[in-house]
Amino acid sequence: MQKITVVALDAMGGDNAPQEAIKGAIDAVNARDDIKVLLVGQQSIIEKELEKYSYPREQIEVVDAPEVIEMAEPPVMAIRKKKESSIVIGMNLVKKKNADAFVSAGSSGAVLVGGQIIVGRIRGIERPPLAPLIPTEKGVSLLIDCGANVDARASHLVQFAKMGSIYMENVVGIKNPKVAIVNIGAEEEKGNALVKETFPLLKECEDINFVGSIEARDIPNGYADVIVCEAFTGNVILKLYEGLSSTLLRVVKKGLMSTLRSKLGALLVKPALKKTLKAFDASEYGGAPLLGLNGLVVKTHGSSKAKEITNSIFQCVTFKEQCINEKIKERIVDNSTKEELSKDK
Amino acid sequence: MQKITVVALDAMGGDNAPQEAIKGAIDAVNARDDIKVLLVGQQSIIEKELEKYSYPREQIEVVDAPEVIEMAEPPVMAIRKKKESSIVIGMNLVKKKNADAFVSAGSSGAVLVGGQIIVGRIRGIERPPLAPLIPTEKGVSLLIDCGANVDARASHLVQFAKMGSIYMENVVGIKNPKVAIVNIGAEEEKGNALVKETFPLLKECEDINFVGSIEARDIPNGYADVIVCEAFTGNVILKLYEGLSSTLLRVVKKGLMSTLRSKLGALLVKPALKKTLKAFDASEYGGAPLLGLNGLVVKTHGSSKAKEITNSIFQCVTFKEQCINEKIKERIVDNSTKEELSKDK
Structure with a gap:
């Protein structure tokens, strides 16, 4: 059975x-x-x-x-x-x-x-993280944590990295997922107190594929599969992702509809545009697990x-x-x- | 003279x-x-x-x-x-x-x-903040601070709010600019320790037009003119803004170029699209002042x-x-x- x-x-x-x-x-x-x-x-x-x-x-x-x-x-x-x-x-x-x-x-x-x-x-x-999938140019990345418990400790972030890695590998099917911590520069010595404390702990983890820091600009291009951060930062990233995507698409749409000539063009581009934008849509993958x-x-x-x-x-x-x-x-x-x-x- | x-x-x-x-x-x-x-x-x-x-x-x-x-x-x-x-x-x-x-x-x-x-x-x-202008649907907003000094204190953020307000009013020409603090919810009791400490201090300031919290999703629509945050958050917002805009425009362009039909349409929409996207470009306003x-x-x-x-x-x-x-x-x-x-x- x-x-x-x-x-x-x-x-x-x-x-x-x-x-x-x-x-x-x-x-x-x-x-x-x-x-x-x-x-x-x-x-x-x-x-x-x-x-x-x-x-x-x-x-x-x-x-x-x-x-x-x-x-x-x-x-x-x-x-x-x-x-x-x-x-x-x-x-x-x-x-x-x-x-x-x-x-x-x-x-x-x-x-x-x-x-x-x-x-x-x-x-x-120690803490259950909320981990939504966000769309990238290469597919999706897991943003962990976007929950309600802010001011996390380094040990929480290490658990987030491990749980996120297990989830991406087994549920989303990304082999040996790249794990990165959100930072304001690529170098190990950069960051706030929390990131500086967490970075060496992540480096020591043998069971994750830690690739170091990720600057927010590299999140949309899919540089990492598991993006580790505390919930305040995660929330800002997630909300800005949603807000900026919808604003930009509205701006593009406004451009397409602004002249008679562009309206004609819009009819021609619509199906192809819809298809590529659909690929940039994480809802295809389901919701955010609370791990x-x-x-x-x-x-x-x-x-x-x-x-x-x-x-x-x-x-x-x-x-x-x-x-x-x-x-x-x-x-x-x-x-x-x-x-x-x-x-x- | x-x-x-x-x-x-x-x-x-x-x-x-x-x-x-x-x-x-x-x-x-x-x-x-x-x-x-x-x-x-x-x-x-x-x-x-x-x-x-x-x-x-x-x-x-x-x-x-x-x-x-x-x-x-x-x-x-x-x-x-x-x-x-x-x-x-x-x-x-x-x-x-x-x-x-x-x-x-x-x-x-x-x-x-x-x-x-x-x-x-x-x-x-106490601290000189770096304050870039970011494009929004309504024009631009000042994102203060995106500098290198992270782990700011509440008193720093209050000074950022005031300096940002003076700058937007007098240099960019926005009368009585709306000042908001980046938060993960609209309610006063939401936020991390820093935001919770800063919020009541900003409310007390009589010389700024403090409108409360701003969720990151509302940044691109121009809800506030001066967006106050500590530098780590500001840096994440700024970099994600840049990264996501360029990724999305690349995705849109890919869509426009993906079929013969859409390529023909792209020729027609190009001038109008360029014009509306140009409005969404902060470099028109100059660089980021270090205040x-x-x-x-x-x-x-x-x-x-x-x-x-x-x-x-x-x-x-x-x-x-x-x-x-x-x-x-x-x-x-x-x-x-x-x-x-x-x-x-």
Whole structure:
């Protein structure tokens, strides 16, 4: 009998919920029979939406969650108070091993807090990083950490580097991924206090392919596969990436539409342009995993369409099949325990 | 008699030196008669290049500087050792009040170090920030600080906010410029330790138009005129801005050139596209000032063409005419001295 991956999906999260979330789930189960999706959210709404589709009934189940966490709610409060929300119920399904993973396009803050409080960290992991994939000229890179816990320590960044490396190698399929730390110059002596402290520790790691510093200008060209930074910097990079891409494409579009001549040209270039720009779109790869938890939590964009949801569900399957959490325990937690033991001697 | 602004120009700095630097100087003096440019660099090379042009002789002077600081040299060492370099000699011209400003497209590190060591800070200014203008959908914003001194304190950031505000209002001509601090969320309680400490201090400043936090995604749309951050973050933003813009435009170009049909379209859209993209180009506004010094130092892009050099020279004139350093002394230094005095009472 084949193994089934059970994914709890927040049917109420994101700008396009529940329609796109549910469509994403339907597409996933219609494509593969080794997946079961638990649609977590307001039962009557979900059931009504499901009537639109035909799908294998045994692969979809509705789990009622009458409450909804709004985007603007303070996360810690929301997680504590709204026990009947889709995020809290979905996370608890993972905690109780009724699901392998939880996918949500809802409030980032609530997903991050819920992951830590409800699902919980793997013992020995100091901080669970949020690691989105960002598009580059060569494909994608993993930006780790973009979470909510700022002012990280060097030991956190070393764990991020290792977890990111395992993820890129086994889930995204990049052999021997290049790991770099975000810095303001290429030289080892450059950087702020945190980077200067972390750099030599990364150099010492034998189980990652550390290539040194990466300047932010080299991120879009795909110089490194795993880009390590603390969450404040990661957040700035991620948000600027999104903001600048959409601004520039708007500027280009405005240029294309500005004269009659350019409008005619735009008709001719549109299909080819669309194709190359599509390659520069990370949502093809699924959402951002919150790594180092007792299970998997994936945060997708608030604006996720069905395709990103479907890809995120597939991502959960690969995560399970590749035994990522077992690898994290083996290569990071056990090693640090060994190091601790050898220091004690 | 009209006032003359004397600008020392590093004729040897940058990828296109000395040709573009010298052309930039020529264009500046041919356009305005209230400017004198001191071309600092290897005399014979400069004089040979000058032969190509006709220009008012009394507005250009060559100052010999036989040594050249290479881009890769460690800055502190280079400034200390190469006393006969264009950067050291140019900075000394400012220090000795033989020039009002020094403009260089050379090594950023050497310019930053030289500014602090040779030209020196205005008394009471804790750190001189490097403040490039970055393009936005609405025009430009000042990103302050992108310098070399990382791990700034809250009091530094407050001074950056005030200096940036004075600069944008008086040199760039934005009335009552909006000042925001780079943060990972809009709420006051978000951020790392530095931002949390700085936020209330900025709120208290009566002489700036503080609008709160800015998320990196809102930088390209021009939400704020003065974007305050410490240098590590500023450097990441600046470099990512440059890297992502060039990558995206390369991707767009690749799309335009990918099929025969799109190539035909590209011919039609080219002029309009070029025009809108040109608006998204900060070099039109000159280089990045290093603020808070006893004089003015402007760092232009390493890849500067004549136009950016010319604009940087004009920028120096406005800086002098608008008495920026006097305003900095009046509004920042004197105020903080007053605050110190009132605390002592």
